[in-house]
Amino acid sequence: xxxxxxxxxxxxxxxxxxxxxxxxxxxxxxxxxxxxxxxxxxxxxxxxxxxxxxxxxxxxxxxxxxxxxxxxxxxxxxxxxxxxxxxxxxxxxxxxxxxxxxxxxxxxxxxxxxxxxxxxxxxxxxxxxxxxxxxxxxxxxxxxxxxxxxxxxxxxxxxxxxxxxxxxxxxxxxxxxxxxxxxxxxxxxxxxxxxxxxxxxxxxxxxxxxxxxxxxxxxxxxxxxxxxxxxxxxxxxxxxxxxxxxxxxxxxxxxxxxxxxxxxxxxxxxxxxxxxxxxxxxxxxxxxxxxxxxxxxxxxxxxxxxxxxxxxxxxxxxxxxxxxxxxxxxxxxxxxxxxxxxxxxxxxxxxxxxxxxxxxxxxxxxxxxxxxxxxxxxxxxxxxxxxxxxxxxxxxxxxxxxxxxxxxxxxxxxxxxxxxxxxxxxxxxxxxxxxxxxxxxxxxxxxxxxxxxxxxxxxxxxxxxxxxxxxxxxxxxxxxxxxxxxxxxxxxxxxxxxxxxxxxxxxxxxxxxxxxxxxxxxxxxxxxxxxxxxxxxx
Amino acid sequence: xxxxxxxxxxxxxxxxxxxxxxxxxxxxxxxxxxxxxxxxxxxxxxxxxxxxxxxxxxxxxxxxxxxxxxxxxxxxxxxxxxxxxxxxxxxxxxxxxxxxxxxxxxxxxxxxxxxxxxxxxxxxxxxxxxxxxxxxxxxxxxxxxxxxxxxxxxxxxxxxxxxxxxxxxxxxxxxxxxxxxxxxxxxxxxxxxxxxxxxxxxxxxxxxxxxxxxxxxxxxxxxxxxxxxxxxxxxxxxxxxxxxxxxxxxxxxxxxxxxxxxxxxxxxxxxxxxxxxxxxxxxxxxxxxxxxxxxxxxxxxxxxxxxxxxxxxxxxxxxxxxxxxxxxxxxxxxxxxxxxxxxxxxxxxxxxxxx
Numbered sequence: 001x002x003x004x005x006x007x008x009x010x011x012x013x014x015x016x017x018x019x020x021x022x023x024x025x026x027x028x029x030x031x032x033x034x035x036x037x038x039x040x041x042x043x044x045x046x047x048x049x050x051x052x053x054x055x056x057x058x059x060x061x062x063x064x065x066x067x068x069x070x071x072x073x074x075x076x077x078x079x080x081x082x083x084x085x086x087x088x089x090x091x092x093x094x095x096x097x098x099x100x101x102x103x104x105x106x107x108x109x110x111x112x113x114x115x116x117x118x119x120x121x122x123x124x125x126x127x128x129x130x131x132x133x134x135x136x137x138x139x140x141x142x143x144x145x146x147x148x149x150x151x152x153x154x155x156x157x158x159x160x161x162x163x164x165x166x167x168x169x170x171x172x173x174x175x176x177x178x179x180x181x182x183x184x185x186x187x188x189x190x191x192x193x194x195x196x197x198x199x200x201x202x203x204x205x206x207x208x209x210x211x212x213x214x215x216x217x218x219x220x221x222x223x224x225x226x227x228x229x230x231x232x233x234x235x236x237x238x239x240x241x242x243x244x245x246x247x248x249x250x251x252x253x254x255x256x257x258x259x260x261x262x263x264x265x266x267x268x269x270x271x272x273x274x275x276x277x278x279x280x281x282x283x284x285x286x287x288x289x290x291x292x293x294x295x296x297x298x299x300x301x302x303x304x305x306x307x308x309x310x311x312x313x314x315x316x317x318x319x320x321x322x323x324x325x326x327x328x329x330x331x332x333x334x335x336x337x338x339x340x341x342x343x344x345x346x347x348x349x350x351x352x353x354x355x356x357x358x359x360x361x362x363x364x365x366x367x368x369x370x371x372x373x374x375x376x377x378x379x380x381x382x383x384x385x386x387x388x389x390x391x392x393x394x395x396x397x398x399x400x401x402x403x404x405x406x407x408x409x410x411x412x413x414x415x416x417x418x419x420x421x422x423x424x425x426x427x428x429x430x431x432x433x434x435x436x437x438x439x440x441x442x443x444x445x446x447x448x449x450x451x452x453x454x455x456x457x458x459x460x461x462x463x464x465x466x467x468x469x470x471x472x473x474x475x476x477x478x479x480x481x482x483x484x485x486x487x488x489x490x491x492x493x494x495x496x497x498x499x500x501x502x503x504x505x506x507x508x509x510x511x512x513x514x515x516x517x518x519x520x521x522x523x524x525x526x527x528x529x530x531x532x533x534x535x536x537x538x
Numbered sequence: 539x540x541x542x543x544x545x546x547x548x549x550x551x552x553x554x555x556x557x558x559x560x561x562x563x564x565x566x567x568x569x570x571x572x573x574x575x576x577x578x579x580x581x582x583x584x585x586x587x588x589x590x591x592x593x594x595x596x597x598x599x600x601x602x603x604x605x606x607x608x609x610x611x612x613x614x615x616x617x618x619x620x621x622x623x624x625x626x627x628x629x630x631x632x633x634x635x636x637x638x639x640x641x642x643x644x645x646x647x648x649x650x651x652x653x654x655x656x657x658x659x660x661x662x663x664x665x666x667x668x669x670x671x672x673x674x675x676x677x678x679x680x681x682x683x684x685x686x687x688x689x690x691x692x693x694x695x696x697x698x699x700x701x702x703x704x705x706x707x708x709x710x711x712x713x714x715x716x717x718x719x720x721x722x723x724x725x726x727x728x729x730x731x732x733x734x735x736x737x738x739x740x741x742x743x744x745x746x747x748x749x750x751x752x753x754x755x756x757x758x759x760x761x762x763x764x765x766x767x768x769x770x771x772x773x774x775x776x777x778x779x780x781x782x783x784x785x786x787x788x789x790x791x792x793x794x795x796x797x798x799x800x801x802x803x804x805x806x807x808x809x810x811x812x813x814x815x816x817x818x819x820x821x822x823x824x825x826x827x828x829x830x831x832x833x834x835x836x837x838x839x840x841x842x843x844x845x846x847x848x849x850x851x852x853x854x855x856x857x858x859x860x861x862x863x864x865x866x867x868x869x870x871x872x873x874x875x876x877x878x879x880x881x882x883x884x885x886x887x888x889x890x891x892x893x
Contacts, residue, residue, distance in 0.1 A: 035728060041852060044596065045642055052598030127605055129597040202642035217651070218641035219852055220844035221724070221731065245723050245842045249707055253715045254722045405589075406855055411599035412591050426599070440600065455602040 028258035031536050032238040034518070037245040037260040040219055047201040048119070048177045050128030054527045057177055061528035062224060062240070064180035064207035067097055067116060067156070067173050072524040075432040076341075078170050082111060082181055082208070083156070088166045092479060095166055097156040103231040105183035105208045113150035119182040120148045120158075122196050130178035132455055136439065137169060138162035165476050165484075171431035175526040182206055210235040210532040219244050236535035255280055255513060261536070262514040262521070267380065268328050274513045281516050284328065285523035287508040288338045288429030288437065291330050291381075293389060294414075294422045294502040298462035301372070302420070305499050306364040311421070312503035313350045314357035315392045322506055325384040330506030335492055336441050337434040338427070339507050342481075343488035344434075348496055350503075357396045369397025375413055376423045378404035385505070386423045415454045417462055425508060426457050430526045434488040438472050441502055442495060445469055461501035468494050570874050577870045578630075581863050582623050590857030592639055626863070635867070636860035640853050645864035648849065653868065654739025655725060656838070656845035660830035662765035667772025668823055674773065675780020679788060680807055690777060697774025705767045706840035713763055721760030723842030730756045764841045768834060772826050779822045783815035817888045824880040828873050 029035045042053040048060060068086070071077040083097040103111040123131050124144040138161035139147060147159040160169065173179040183206035187197035190204070197206075205213040210232065211224035222242040228234045243260065245251050248267040252274060254260045266274070274280045293316055295302040302308055322332040337344045361367060372393075376386040386402050393400045400421065405413075413419045428436025444458030444465075453459035471494055475487035512523060520533045593610045601609075610616055614625065629636060635645035678690035713720040721727065725741055730753045734745045742761065745754040787793065788811055796806050835847035846865065853861035 030729070033728075037723070041855075044639060044856075050596070052596075052601075127608055129601045129605055131605060132600060132602055135602065199642075215732070217844065218643070218648075219848060221728075223731075241728055243724060243728075243842065244844070247723075247840050247842070250710060250723050250840055250842060253710050257715060257718070257722065259722045407599070408591055408594050408855075408857065409589050412589070412594050415594070415599070452603045454606065455600045 029261055031538060032236075033241060034237050034239075034262065034531065034534060034536075035241045035243060035260045037243050037251045037254060037263040039246045039265045040222070040242065040244040041246065043218070045202045046205055046213070046216065047128070047198055048180045048182065049123045049126045049130055049196075049198065049201075051177060052129045057175075057527040058529055059213070059222065059224070059242070060177045060180055060205075060207075061209070061524075062211045062531050063205045063209045063213050064182070065103070065111070065209050066179055066528075067099075067181065068170060069528070069530075070171065070174040070432065070524075070526060072522045072529070075525050078174060081174075082116070086170075092166045093160045093163065095158045095160075095169065097158070099154045099156065100231060101154065103208055104229050105186065105206065106212045106227055106229075107183055107186045107206065108229075109183055109185050110153075111181060111183075111208050112153045113156040114153070115184045116156045116181045117148050117150045118184045119180065120178075121145055122182070122187075123178045126196060126198060128198075130176060133172050133176055134178065137164055137172075163477050165433070165435065165478075168431060168433050168435055168476070171433050171436070175430040175528060180207065183208070210530075211240060230532075232532065235532040237531065240531055255515065258515060261518050262512055264510070264512045266511070266513055271328050271511055271513055279516055280513055282328075282511060282513050283521070283523055284509045284511045285525055286331065286339060287510050287525055287527070288427060288432065289425055289508040290333065290336070290338065290427045290429075290437065290441070290504040291326075291385065291423075291425050291506040291508060292441070292502050292504045293385075294424060294457070294461050296417060296419050296421075296462055297501040298417055299420050301366070301370055302501060304364045306360040307366065308499045308501060310357040310360040310364070310396065311393065311398070312499065312501075314353040314360070315389070315396055315398070316350070316503070316505060317352040317388055317392050318350055318505060320352070321385055321388050325381045325388060326506050326509075328509060328511040329381045330508050333507040334504055336427075336437055336495055336502075336504055337488060337492060338429070338432075338437055341432060341434055343485045343492075345489050345492045352392060354392070354395045361396060361398075366397075369399065371399045371401075372420045373403050374400050374421045374423060375403045375405065375410045375419050377407050377410050382423050382425070389421075389423065414457075414460045417449070417460060427504075429508075432525070434491070435472065435476050438488075438491060441504075442491075442500060443469060443472050457502060458500070463501035465494070465498050465500065468498065468500070566878075570878075573874065574867065574870050577866060578626075578863060579623070581866045582626070582859070583619075585857070585859045585862055586619055588857060590855075592857040592859065595856045595858070596639060635864040638853065638861040638864075639858040640849070640856055640861050645860050648861065649846075649864055649868055651739065652844060652846045652849040655843060656831055656834055656847060658740045658742060659761060659765055659768065659834055659837075659843060659845060660827060662761060663768035663772055663830050663834075664823065664827045666766060666769025667776050667826060670769070671773040671776030672780050672819065675777040676784055676807065676812060678777065678781045679784030680803075682785065682788075687781075690781070694774045694778045694781075697770050698778070701836075702767065702771055703836045703840060705770065706764070706837050709763050709767050710840065719759075720763040721756070725757065725760055725843065726753070727756040727760070764834075764837050764843060768830055768837055772830065775826055776819075776823065780815070780819060783818050784811060787811040787814050817884055820883050820887070821880050824876040828876045831872055832869050 040055055043055040045051040046056060046059065066081045067083040069079045069081045071079055082099055082103055084100040086095055086097045088095050099111065099113050099116065105111060121144045124134055124139050125141045127141060143161055147161055150156055160166065186206040187201060190200035191197045192199055203216060210227055210230045212227045214223040214225050216222040221244065224240040226235045226238050248270045251263040251266055252270040255263050255274060256277065271282055275282050293312060295308060295311060297303050318332065318334065333339055334347050334350055335344055361369065374386045374389060376382045383404060390400045390402055410422065410424065414422055426440060428440040430436065440457055442458050444456055444463065446453060447459065447462060447464035451459065468491065471487065471491045475484055475491060478484040478487055510523065514521060517536045517538050519535050519537050523529050592613065593606055593615065597605050597609050614622060638645045638648050641648050674690050678687045681687040714722050734748050734750050734753050737744050737747060741757040742754060745757055793806060793811060796810050834845060835851055837843065838845045838847040850865040853865065
């Protein structure tokens with residue numbers, strides 16, 4: 001065969017292949033199916049006792065039922081779920097739930113109060129990641145069996161071991177994956193070596209929610225199908241598919257062609273582009289989590305309140321960052337208590353003030369500035385905030401080098417209290433209660449290294465103010481809403497005057513882009529976005 | 539006077555030859571096993587030195603101390619390094635690669651799932667690369683310095699120096715978004731997902747075996763673009779190498795002799811010169827194939843292709859050592875196997891290497 005003939009043969013083969021490939025017209029997603037393009041990188045487990053991150057919440061709230069739910073538009077409103085009613089004892093130490101009749105698990109087993117009690121007990125017995133909120137209310141693996149119990153098939157009693165605000169407990173029940181009700185019989189049938197079904201639940205589900213989990217192939221795809229026997233009646237969609245897509249451009253193209261209905265985690269330029277197209281719309285939801293700049297008060301420089309004030313209050317370009325970097329990621333907010341709660345004070349209005357910072361630095365003995373490092377998760381918008389901060393610090397003579405890393409590396413260093421400056425994101429967030437954020441970001445009851453209170457970001461920044469701790473503890477126990485609100489405002493004022501080592505700069509916003517024919521999708525600030533009423537109108 | 543007997547080497551007997559071959563094979567096997575063991579040890583050490591904490595990946599940044607310690611203990615990370623490695627080797631000898639944190643499944647099952655996806659992609663790509671790249675290379679060599687040569691070299695340069703990621707995006711934009719010829723992300727249209735029982739894990743093969751031609755067509759639509767782009771990358775490399783091998787041959791004296799003898803140019807090029815570069819070509823194609831298997835990471839990300847590249851990257855970022863070591867072992871085995879295969883093929887095609 002001569003070379004040019006070979007070439008012609010190749011060209012012909014390519015043309016044939018292309019023709020074959022072009023067969024079969026591209027169809028839009030079916031009417032009764034919802035296809036969601038999402039990064040499932042953080043989805044490592046589906047076990048309600050141990051699965052961290054937001055991804056699992058979005059699945060759990062559709063596969064499982066919660067005792068109570070929080071209204072997506074008015075998050076402080078608690079609505080019935082599996083529990084049709086509940087009562088709080090006058091002393092605030094007991095919550096009694098009455099479960100609805102006729103609810104069934106996907107297996108056909110009836111949902112009972114024993115299942116609900118066992119599910120919560122399981123979380124504490126396993127002591128995995130999601131036991132944290134319950135441990136903070138004083139529950140332990142030992143006391144939980146006595147405190148969380150079913151008095152009959154429909155009555156669940158939760159006794160609180162230490163005085164707390166029962167609202168906070170209700171909010172946790174409405175938002176945390178750990179609060180879902182498991183089908184005890186099915187789980188125990190799959191138990192291995194006394195693990196309470198932990199290994200099995202990592203990749204399976206045993207719930208009563210409006211959707212059944214059909215299959216989850218990690219980092220690939222997750223299928224859910226409608227559970228026709230749900231007590232609310234069948235969901236409108238027949239099937240929900242979550243597809244692992246990490247590349248924003250690919251998501252944009254697939255959304256444009258209608259191969260996916262909803263895309264999450266898209267980059268800002270792609271969101272902007274989709275906003276301009278007629279078939280798609282952009283929805284943003286405020287989350288309770290906060291973007292912050294934190295310093296380590298263990299570092300001699302930042303132990304000085306004046307240096308902290310210079311760096312955290314005067315050398316962050318709040319306006320610039322929120323206007324240029326944060327659109328679709330966050331909204332301007334400088335308080336440790338998230339926006340939208342009655343207790344949240346107006347913004348203190350910190351802004352870039354290099355002269356003010358220089359003055360404070362000079363008073364602290366750093367007239368020529370110093371060298372430091374900024375640890376940051378190597379992704380948007382964190383890196384953009386860090387480079388912005390690097391530039392403004394430089395204006396006051398502070399030479400900061402940026403150390404980018406994975407979330408694991410950055411927060412790992414923070415847990416070891418081994419950092420100088422960090423750009424991060426955190427906070428309680430899910431529960432619409434000031435205590436949730438204050439406990440996560442500010443509270444630090446024991447500042448010693450040995451305490452290793454790694455779950456408190458206050459401890460990680462090595463900053464402790466006994467007065468702030470005391471105010472936070474006191475406010476939680478106030479039963480009069482007006483007094484409680486005033487107490488939380490007092491906490492914020494104290495926070496302001498003491499210049500703690502952690503400074504919020506923006507409140508997290510989550511943006512999804514969806515096809516316009518998707519109806520009744522209401523993103524939930526606590527990530528418990530329920531798909532049971534979602535449908536398509538074409 | 540007796541003449542001193544001159545030691546004569548014993549004539550090679552059939553059994554002696556077999557013994558030698560067996561010894562040779564045994565040495566070979568020992569080298570392979572030692573190589574793989576060394577690879578595992580190195581990966582293990584690097585993995586433990588890396589500032590990544592698998593416990594933190596599982597429990598999240600907000601877990602308290604007791605949970606953290608408990609999970610650390612469950613994973614066996616509180617034991618000395620040597621003990622951990624010993625346990626790993628012990629389990630490995632039973633064919634157990636441990637459990638992946640990434641998926642909650644045994645690493646062995648995960649690899650059995652993700653490897654076929656990548657094998658299918660890389661095989662199609664290498665087929666395209668070879669079937670297009672070799673003729674192009676030969677063509678360029680025969681047209682040295684002329685227009686055809688320049689065009690092929692330009693294609694090769696373009697294919698080799700353009701980031702594969704960019705090709706992926708452009709390919710999606712043109713063939714998927716504008717023309718609608720190719721599938722988007724994933725291996726198959728969701729409507730067909732799971733319709734065909736997995737036998738080999740290769741969707742094209744499985745669907746053809748089941749006679750499900752619609753599924754086959756959908757799988758083909760989805761694989762065509764990523765495989766084509768990876769293939770183009772391979773074309774660039776293979777055509778460049780083929781060209782230079784051919785040029786070396788075409789300047790040899792035996793070619794001149796053949797031409798002087800009046801053989802047709804086709805016969806000179808294909809029957810004489812090309813036959814002599816076959817062995818070299820096999821080696822580079824084998825290496826390119828190994829590279830594709832391991833290096834399809836970017837294409838897999840762009841196309842949401844649930845393959846080995848994505849699996850290895852995710853497990854690395856998570857510090858999921860069982861998954862990383864299992865994957866590295868597979869890469870090691872693939873390269874060793876490809877090396878052995880190309881050695882064996884050398885022996886078939888090149889008699890000089892048989893001794």
